[in-house]
Amino acid sequence: MNLLILTYWSYKDALVQSYTLPYVKIIRDQNPKHKVFLVTIEQPLHKMSDEDWANECSKLKMENIELIRFKYDHFGFKMILRIIGFIPKLIKLIKQQKIEVIHSWCMPAGSLGYILSILTSKPLIIDSYEPHAESMVENGTWQKSSFKFKLLFWLEKKQSKRAKTVIALTKEMAVYAKTKYNAVFDNYYVKPALVDLDKFNWNIESYNQNREEKNLEDKVICIYAGKLGGIYLEEEVFDFFKIASNYWGENLKIYLLTDKNISEVREFIKKKKIPDSCIETKFVSHEEIPHYFQIADFAINPVKPVPSKRYCTSIKDGEYWSMGLPVVITQGISDDSEIIEKEGIGYVLQELTNKEYLNACKEIDTLVKKDKEKLRQKITSVANRYRNFTIAEYIYKEIYQ
CATH class of the missing domain: 3.40.50.2000 (Glycogen Phosphorylase B;)
Structure with missing residues (x-):
């Protein structure tokens, strides 16, 4: 089956390089002949030249992974407008490439995954399932009365209830989801942030x-x-x-x-x-x-x-x-x-x-x-x-x- 994997990070961000890409390759290995389409949202801090981007695309294409990038804005009205622009392109991709599963990384990308899942009737998997909206309030970045919080928290509820499978970071996240989102899961897995033990190897x-x-x-x-x-x-x-x-x-x-x-x-x-x-x-x-x-x-x-x-x-x-x-x-x-x-x-x-x-x-x-x-x-x-x-x-x- 062909897969669409959604992230909310830049390709060069460590969250893609060490926290997403190794898992994408493991997922790809389950069905090596099928294609994986990996979406990144590019921030200015991690801006790549067209040549560097083309080189990365070429390298991953040899591994049956195709990169797709969109431009980032802070979560809010401007980013909503950008996402509205993404959606028709991604729906077209899902249809043309016969994508069978939408696999989202974390709640912000899960919000886009939820919308695409509704519009295409494709099953949704949420990976690295953890609270984001309440975390942003707790660390002082957002106010609980803000539009950003209310929108993302609502989308967290919706995607939690829509997801066919979730891969959480702790066992206790199931309790949080039940309490905060009134969501329960038939397919619930726990996968903390794993490490390449060969790369990080002390002697x-x-x-x-x-x-x-x-x-x-x-x-x-x-x-x-x-x-x-x-x-x-x-x-x-x-x-x-x-x-x-x-x-x-x-x-x-x-x-x-x-x-x-x-x-x-x-x-x-x-x-x-x-x-x-x-x-x-x-x-x-x-x-x-x-x-x-x-x-x-x-x-x-x-x-x-x-x-x-x-x-x-x-x-x-x-x-x-x-x-x-x-x-x-x-x-x-x-x-x-x-x-x-x-x-x-x-x-x-x-x-x-x-x-x-x-x-x-x-x-x-x-x-x-x-x-x-x-x-x-x-x-x-x-x-x-x-x-x-x-x-x-x-x-x-x-x-x-």
């Missing part, structure tokens, strides 16, 4: 060699790869860095891999009186990230601890675990906070206070002073248990074969 030789090359042999290295603000904490991250700097002194080195404006980062560093030499800030491609993880001793995941995050997943935790890194995380994030606490592979912040940040530093210090290889083996075994792609292979085989 002590590379750890020692890379640290020696950078003159970091005696440093305690903290890593954070991700955004600041939005669904993530911002100023609190630098509060933690300040406490960590006080605790480890000159022995601490922080790599902050983010797309945050460098001048804003410097303002926070200055405001918190953190030594400039302590933090190195840069934006790197997803392909470069494993190199930095390789030299690190621990990582942080500063997701805002809001209620809806219990039903979401975090790509970076799986990547951190795959590299054997203990993680400092906020409370109530997916199943991950519970796993970290239960397995003793990091620290779960009970509140966002300097006292708790210090407690986290002390616990991490205890962990990193242990046998490195033994600690890494313990943490990578957690990644293998909870983030292995075999989980996705089983689910997609159940659905598509």
Whole structure:
């Protein structure tokens, strides 16, 4: 069967490259002779030249995956007008290419999938099924009285009741869907954000060699790869860095891999009186990230601890675990906070206070002073248990074969 896969992200966004495309290829492998049409919504931040886009299209076409792109606007009236323009083109594609299933990634793309499913009578599958509208309110991006919230929340209800199959990120999302959307499912699967364990693969030789090359042999290295603000904490991250700097002194080195404006980062560093030499800030491609993880001793995941995050997943935790890194995380994030606490592979912040940040530093210090290889083996075994792609292979085989 030919499939239409909908996303709400740019092709070059890590959410497509690491969070969608690997699964698309697993889905394709269930029926290798059939075509998969992958829709992306392109943002200016990830703009590609026509030549680069053509090269990617050509490369994926050889794998029976065809790329289709549309232009992005923030969710609201302008984006609604754009979507109205998408719909006739996608309906035409569905008919011409004999597409049998609409497979949407997350709720915003699921909204488009719902409309197409209604208009074409094709079954709808929602992947990475998690709350989005309430999350945007909880993190302060939207107001609950706003048109954006009301529209997306209504569409979340509609797509939840329409979906033939959902693939959620946690088991508890079924309870949320029943409570918030009055939706129950005959076909409900759980697939957290999985990781390429071969790509994110720590070894002590590379750890020692890379640290020696950078003159970091005696440093305690903290890593954070991700955004600041939005669904993530911002100023609190630098509060933690300040406490960590006080605790480890000159022995601490922080790599902050983010797309945050460098001048804003410097303002926070200055405001918190953190030594400039302590933090190195840069934006790197997803392909470069494993190199930095390789030299690190621990990582942080500063997701805002809001209620809806219990039903979401975090790509970076799986990547951190795959590299054997203990993680400092906020409370109530997916199943991950519970796993970290239960397995003793990091620290779960009970509140966002300097006292708790210090407690986290002390616990991490205890962990990193242990046998490195033994600690890494313990943490990578957690990644293998909870983030292995075999989980996705089983689910997609159940659905598509």
